[in-house]
Amino acid sequence: MNKKVFLLVCVSLFIFSIVFTMQTYSYFSTNVTGTGSLTFASWSFTANGEDTSFTTDLGELYPGIDRSYQVRLSAVGSDVPVDYTVTFNYPNNIPANLKFYKDSAKQQEINLDGGTVTGTLNAGTETVITIYYDWPYGSSAEEYVPGNAWFNMTISGHQKDPSRGE
Amino acid sequence: MEKSKKKVGAKKTTKVVEPVAKKKNNQLKATIMGIAMIVAALGLGVGTYAYYQSTITGTVSGSITAWSFLVNEKATDFTANLGDLKPGVSGQLTLNLSAEDSGLGVNAVVSFSGKTNWPANLKLYSDAGKTSEIIVGTTTISRTIAAGSADTVVIYYDWPLGTSAETGPTANQNASFVVTVVGTQVQQ
Numbered sequence: 001m002n003k004k005v006f007l008l009v010c011v012s013l014f015i016f017s018i019v020f021t022m023q024t025y026s027y028f029s030t031n032v033t034g035t036g037s038l039t040f041a042s043w044s045f046t047a048n049g050e051d052t053s054f055t056t057d058l059g060e061l062y063p064g065i066d067r068s069y070q071v072r073l074s075a076v077g078s079d080v081p082v083d084y085t086v087t088f089n090y091p092n093n094i095p096a097n098l099k100f101y102k103d104s105a106k107q108q109e110i111n112l113d114g115g116t117v118t119g120t121l122n123a124g125t126e127t128v129i130t131i132y133y134d135w136p137y138g139s140s141a142e143e144y145v146p147g148n149a150w151f152n153m154t155i156s157g158h159q160k161d162p163s164r165g166e
Numbered sequence: 167m168e169k170s171k172k173k174v175g176a177k178k179t180t181k182v183v184e185p186v187a188k189k190k191n192n193q194l195k196a197t198i199m200g201i202a203m204i205v206a207a208l209g210l211g212v213g214t215y216a217y218y219q220s221t222i223t224g225t226v227s228g229s230i231t232a233w234s235f236l237v238n239e240k241a242t243d244f245t246a247n248l249g250d251l252k253p254g255v256s257g258q259l260t261l262n263l264s265a266e267d268s269g270l271g272v273n274a275v276v277s278f279s280g281k282t283n284w285p286a287n288l289k290l291y292s293d294a295g296k297t298s299e300i301i302v303g304t305t306t307i308s309r310t311i312a313a314g315s316a317d318t319v320v321i322y323y324d325w326p327l328g329t330s331a332e333t334g335p336t337a338n339q340n341a342s343f344v345v346t347v348v349g350t351q352v353q354q
Contacts, residue, residue, distance in 0.1 A: 043218035050222060058228035062270055064353045071224065080218065095230065137353045150227035159218040 044077035045084070045121075045157030061098060061149060064137030068104070071153065073119075074126035081160040086117040086129065091151040097142060098135040098149070106134055112151045120160060234267035235274070235349030251288060251341060252334070254327030258294075261347065263309060264316040271352030276307040276319050280344035287332060288325040288341070296324055302343055310352065321345075 048054040048071060056069055075082040088100070091112035102108040102117060110117070110131070121127055238244040238261060246259050265272040278290070281302040290300035292307055299305075300321065311317045 043220075045218075045220040045222075047222040047224060051220060053223045053225070056224060056226045058226060060231045060269065061228040062231035062233075062354065063351060069226070078218075093230070137351075141350075144233040145230055146232065148227055148229050150225060153224035153226060155222045155224060157220045157222075161217075 041079035042077060043080065043159065044075060045082050046074045047155045048072050049074070058133070061095070061135065063097070063135050063142060065098075066134045066136075068130050068132045071129045071131070071155070072126060073121060073129060073155065073157070075121040075157070076124055076126055078121075078123050080162075081123050082121040082157045083160045084119055084121060084158070085156045087154045087156070088112045088115045089152050089154060093145060093147055093149040094151060095135065095142070095145055095149065098133060101132040101134070104130075104132055106132060121157075231269040232267060233270060233351065234265065235272050236262075236264040237347045237349075238262050239264070246345075248323065251285070251325065253287070253325050253332060255288075256322070256324040259321040259323065261319040261321070261345065262316060263311055263319060263347065263349070265311040265349070266314055266316050268313050270354070271313045272311045272349040273352055274309045274311060274317070274319075274347055274349045276309075277346050277348075278302040278305060278343055279346065280342070282343070283339060283341040284343060285325060285332070285341065287330075288323060290343075291322040291324065292319075294320070294322060296322060311349075313352075319347075 045051070048056070056071070058067070058069060071086070073082075073084055088110055089112070094112060099106070100110040100112060102110055117129060119127065119129075235241070238246070248257060248259065261276065263272075263274050278300055279302060284302075289296070290302070292298045292300055292305070300307075307319050309317045309319060
């Protein structure tokens with residue numbers, strides 16, 4: 001019973017001291033409210049204006065054709081720079097002598113089964129990748145392969161690691 | 167007696183309550199551990215995917231232009247029978263060159279070879295006026311055929327009667343020569 005009384009007194013004293021202390025400092029305290037806010041950097045990466053998929057039709061293909069096509073990569077609307085990788089894959093029915101190149105001089109051939117083109121886009125900018133293709137005429141007679149030919153370009157845009165600098 | 171009964175009752179009550187408290191305690195521990203694991207997993211996930219990324223798939227396609235070249239409706243071999251050959255016979259052999267199903271133009275070159283058992287006075291010509299004789303093994307005839315169209319090459323043959331006496335075979339025998347037609351894609 002005495003213990004209970006003692007405990008009750010202790011609790012009362014504790015509450016009293018807290019209230020008293022708060023009252024003591026209530027005249028000198030100033031409350032300042034700060035609002036901490038943050039904005040997430042925006043992210044945008046598109047290829048030929050699309051963010052999921054696109055198609056490019058090269059039209060008729062035959063020996064003697066020597067052309068190029070372009071892919072527009074855009075980080076316009078992105079607050080962060082973008083490292084991009086274009087991976088060529090899944091070639092289907094591509095004639096053996098129809099070659100694709102990274103350069104107009106046709107020195108850097110692209111392997112359509114895993115070859116890549118890489119680069120970096122600064123935030124808010126865009127670039128155009130030109131792919132050259134050439135099916136030389138006259139080197140030899142070629143077995144005709146009818147139908148459509150195609151391959152995929154998987155374009156991955158990855159936020160540039162800030163620690164790598166410009 | 168009553169006092170001892172109360173004590174016994176109290177002991178019994180204590181024994182029943184203790185396992186329930188332990189069970190609740192264990193449940194609480196398990197709950198806390200579960201929440202901690204979920205938080206840890208979420209933290210790990212956020213750390214793994216903490217960058218922006220987009221993947222776009224482009225399909226690049228083209229249509230391989232159709233190629234077709236036929237001679238007398240054949241893509242590889244054909245035969246033409248000129249019938250009975252004898253002095254005084256003349257006629258013509260028509261080669262139908264077709265690029266009608268081709269998306270590309272064709273340069274066609276006709277050449278002649280393999281003359282076998284061919285009478286000396288049976289001549290071949292590339293014109294109806296019989297002024298341009300075909301020399302087997304040497305002469306070629308060329309045509310350029312537009313994509314989707316056809317053309318013909320006519321070969322005229324003539325074995326004049328009465329220029330001189332000629333000894334013929336005692337029995338029928340075949341005479342032949344080979345016509346080779348090569349169709350090459352016109353460079354665009």
